[in-house]
Amino acid sequence: MAATDQTLTRERPKATISLSQTARTSLQVLQAIIIFSILAWVSYRGAQAMEYNWQWYRVPRFFYRIIDGEIIWGPLVLGFIETLRLAGVSIIFAVLIGFVTAFARLSNSFAGKWIATIYLEAIRNTPLLVQLFLFYFVLAPIFGMDRFWAGVLCLSFFEGSFASEIIRGGIIGVSRDQYEASDAIGLTPYDKYTKIIIPQSLPLILPPLTGLIISLIKHSAIVSVIAVSELTTAGMNLISETFMAFEIWFIVAGIYLALTVTLSAGVSLFERQLEKGKH
Amino acid sequence: MNDKITSALKVPETKADDKPIVEVAGLCKWFGDFCALFDINFSVNSGEKVVVCGPSGSGKSTLIRCLNQLEEHQLGTIRIDGREVKPGMKGIEEIRRDVGMVFQSFNLFPHLSVLDNLTIGPIRNRGMSKSEAAEMAMELLDRVHISEQASKYPMQLSGGQQQRVAIARALCMRPKIMLFDEPTSALDPEMISGVLDVMVELAEDGMTMLCVTHEMGFARQVGDRVIFMDDAEIVETADPESFFNNPETERAKIFLSQLLSH
């Protein structure tokens, strides 16, 4: 027993706010603010030394302009929407590819295992940029895809290889008892997976999958090299027109950051909801 | 080869009033090179209650898990209600739906409510409507004295309650036989009687049962026959009274004396 001079009663102690925890958090926030201030100051001084001509006032029109009382969306907003479309479609395909590959590897099928393994090794051991060129210069002309779909498929296959590992891990994480219980009541393999195994592996799959979605959004910038008109391409085009490299790259980075942070916050909210719904 | 084993099948005296639900002949099963079942022959007739006992590692679980192919056997034949069960066969689900199984560790679906644990089988396998299945499930929950827990999740129940839900879940498929694998051995002592009561009631309702258990009271009360296994074989088959009072074989005597000394 702990040596305290208070007598122990059966009454539950009142919850107390841990001051030390609050203090630690504020310290960390303070640290972050200081580091970012120093970084901002250094880059500002650097830019000044280059005699960089900041023109922030010109930035809003890259988002939208109002002509004759009508809103005309600017290149950054259009690029952002294209990035969302690109990433959204790619995520769906990546997860599908991930599921198929995971089940192929878990199956008894020799061919399935082999194809899955070759796919995973090929994707993991070649540069993403080279994969993109393969999709754009080789596969796209063969299958008659446009640059958007070449980009989508490249990203899907790239992230799909990671998704398959995540999904496989989640499925393996469900105990053997659950397979046996499903078999024992005579569920078909399809029902067993869709009703019993996959629902139980979702809590194991979702958190790392969020990380994957975020990295897919970041990786989507690479399709700017095949001139898909997404956010990074929009930024590059603007810079070649206006020479406002500093402002525009800050803004482009900020938009990616806002998107990914919103996403992870949304997912953790969703996970908490999921937990609550269960109890 | 199979014919020879089948001809060696000795069906012990049973109530023989009805057709056999389970027929096992010359069953052998290996895990790698380890022989877990050797030349197992027995049958269970409709309405019969058969208790399987024997020392740990003797192959009791493996035996009943072969019946619904949770384990695949290598030799011999198994028939459930006349249909032969083969490793890797198509349509094994159909047979499994006629064979209820209760596990030592309950194995409820933790992400489903008690009611959904029961209804998923009838809905997915038998194409029952949700309301129909729920009605049947509530009836069965009532039968295992637990209907007030229908909307809870398995984790919120005690071990004994979970096991009774597991029994109800198996009954939901309207099985022709119920297999039990030490259903009470993972339970705290005070939980055991509730589960045994349910099993006795089930037996009284005429359910065909094959039950691995060391609960002698239960075996005596409802068992028509005791099958004693040791070292992958059936060593002795007898009615409960004579088995527990005068075991024939030396191995059964040793086993029973160890069981009693606990």
Ligand SMILES: Nc1ncnc2c1ncn2[C@@H]1O[C@H](COP(=O)(O)OP(=O)(O)OP(=O)(O)O)[C@@H](O)[C@H]1O
């Ligand atoms: N999956 C497996 N792989 C290898 N050996 C196994 C496997 N399952 C069971 N065995 C072995 O087969 C033998 C019989 O096991 P089984 O579980 O059928 O025994 P049991 O009679 O049910 O014992 P208990 O009373 O402890 O449950 C044991 O020696 C066990 O180690």
Ligand SMILES: [Mg+2]
């Ligand atoms: Mg066992």
